[in-house]
Amino acid sequence: MVTYNPFNPNSTVTPTLFAGRSDQTLQIISKLAQVKRGMSSNFIFHGERGIGKTALARSILHIAESKNQRSENLNFLTSYYSVEKGQHFRTVLQAVLNQLTDKLPKPSIERLTDRLGDLFKRGKFSFGAFGMNVAVDSGQMGFPLDEDNIEQHFKDQVVSVLTNILLGLKEVEKQKKYDGLLIVLDEIHNAKDIQGIAQLIRSITTTLDMNDLGNISFIIIGYSEAIQSFFEGDPSARRSFDSISLTGMPHEEAKEVLTKGFDEARIGYDKKILDEKVKLAGGYPHSLQVLGHNLIEVDTDNYIGVDDWGEAIGEAARELQDKEFLNLYNFKGKQKLREEILNILAWAMVPVPKSILAKEFPSNIHSKSCLPELKKSGAVKEDPETGNLSLHSSLFRSAIFFHTVNKSSFIKNEKWWEICQRITKRLKPDEIEG
Ligand SMILES: Nc1ncnc2c1ncn2[C@@H]1O[C@H](COP(=O)(O)OP(=O)(O)O)[C@@H](O)[C@H]1O
Ligand SMILES: [Mg+2]
CATH class of the missing domain: 1.10.8 (Helicase, Ruva Protein; domain 3)
Structure with missing residues (x-):
């Protein structure tokens, strides 16, 4: 039947269809209320693909612009940017600032034109020191620039641009006044120079904060695996980002x-x-x-x-x-040991200690064709600290759920189901975490 279908796994839900995530939303909105009062705040959203990071950001952007009484009357000027593979962070920031200028009120634009000279020409930013322009820049500054100086110079330029934008925003007549800037940078794992980003953002926002221009917030989004490298080189940057870890919805x-x-x-x-x-x-x-x-x-x-x-x-x-899991699980033929173990890991819902699983399959689990193969193929991941086993993704888990439920109406007669029940019973709540 041809009806309007509001569901679409390949696009980001519109704010009206966005559901749940109420704890995270409350936490972020209350922080943005502080940003509105001049205390800058940054966030990092992380979690696996498809867990809803971009959707949450879209919903937050909507609320942050909404001037809704029920959510702190927020009225931020916002920008969303998705980082491309291999992109350098300086080009990301340049693009974001240019995106923002299209939305800026007149006083901000006038300020930028008056104060920034060559940096802001014909309504566009163009930062020097992207490698190519080093010679020009060092000439202007009267000393040669090495990598550190370039980094420093770039930071100073961004701070001065943001300073003028924020001062301009404060000059707007009262009714149209903005609370500040909210900048979302998605797919940060794609950035070529991910290591330095946390430090750079921290230092930019702290400097603005010190100058009473803390009306700014960055939301950084990436896979959990990338978080480590994101903070690398600046342990204290962790403290200036609120970590929003997204997992399955209740x-x-x-x-x-x-x-x-x-x-x-x-x-x-x-x-x-x-x-x-x-x-x-x-x-x-x-x-x-x-x-x-x-x-x-x-x-x-x-x-x-x-x-x-x-x-x-x-x-x-x-x-x-169809495609993704073809080599990880046999969805067509008979269920063998590999499938039984994967079924158990899927239905257990929590990471399973290797030792408990090994007790159920004493002879075969360590054989080359079993656990080592499952890990190598990427179907299963083992927590290096606890030795707990889990499926590599929630998407894979759902595929197994849908398959096993559909394949047999007597799932409860299956041998693996019985084992799974035994295992989950043995997992006391304090062992479940992890
Ligand atoms: N809170 C939510 N309510 C409704 N749909 C959601 C929600 N979170 C995510 N989705 C949907 O799930 C899919 C994956 O979400 P997405 O935000 O793209 O994940 P991620 O950015 O983490 O990869 C999308 O179709 C998205 O619209
Ligand atoms: Mg996304």
């Missing part, structure tokens, strides 16, 4: 992702079945979108009932298994 928030979409499409649904089936997505927003999309597609009577779920899960499973 049950009620996950349900909200689907119900908001159903309501938007004006489609009814069986609440009890939703409550049960939504667990298959493991709280992973990308999988929730895949499920929601398929549910709307298979529905014929404007009501999502048990049959729709059966069909949609089948479709979702096919979608997720």
Whole structure:
């Protein structure tokens, strides 16, 4: 049936369909209220692909511009930029500042033109010292520039640009006054020189803070693996970023992702079945979108009932298994030891200590074809500190959920299911963390 389908796993939800993440949103909004009063604050969003980092940022941007009474009346001038692979951070900042100028009120533009000379020509910034321009710059400054000087010089230029933008914002007539700047930099793991970024941002915002121009906030977004390198070289930078670690959504928030979409499409649904089936997505927003999309597609009577779920899960499973996981799991043939172990790791929902798993499969688990192979293929990751095993991604987990649920209506008769139950019972809550 042709209905409007509000679910789309390949694009970022609009603010109206954004669901949950209420703790994180509250935390960030209350910090932005402080930024509004002049205390700068920075954030780093991290988590795996598809966990909802960009979606959260989009929602925050919306709130930060909304002048909504219920969320601190925020009225920030904002900018969103997604870093390209191999891009140098200086070109990122230059692009962001240029993006901002398109939105700047007149007093800011006039200030920039008056004060910045060659740096701001015909309404565009062009920072020297991008390598090519070094000769010119060192000539102007009267001494040769080495890498450190270039870095310093660049920082000074950015500070002076931001100073003039922020002072300009303060001169705007009262009704149109902005609270400050909110700058989102997405996919930071793509940056070529990721190591120096935290330090640079910290030093820029601290300098502005000292000059009573702390109305600025950066939100940096990246994969968790990249966070280490992001902070490298400046341990104290960690303290000037609030870390927002995104993981699977809690049950009620996950349900909200689907119900908001159903309501938007004006489609009814069986609440009890939703409550049960939504667990298959493991709280992973990308999988929730895949499920929601398929549910709307298979529905014929404007009501999502048990049959729709059966069909949609089948479709979702096919979608997720097709390419990405072809070599990690046999979705077609008979389930062998590898699949049984992966099923257990998926359904256990928490990292499983290697020792507990080894007790269940005493002879074969350490054989070359088993655990070492699972780790090598990337299907399973082992926490080097605890020895706990987990699946490599939430997307993979959802694919296994959809597959195992769909394959057999008697999942509870499977041998691996029994083992899984035993294992999860043994995992006391304090062992579960990790
Ligand atoms: N809070 C949410 N409510 C509804 N949909 C969400 C939410 N968070 C993420 N999504 C959806 O899940 C998918 C993946 O989210 P995305 O923000 O692109 O993840 P990431 O940036 O972490 O890779 C997108 O389709 C997005 O719209
Ligand atoms: Mg993203």
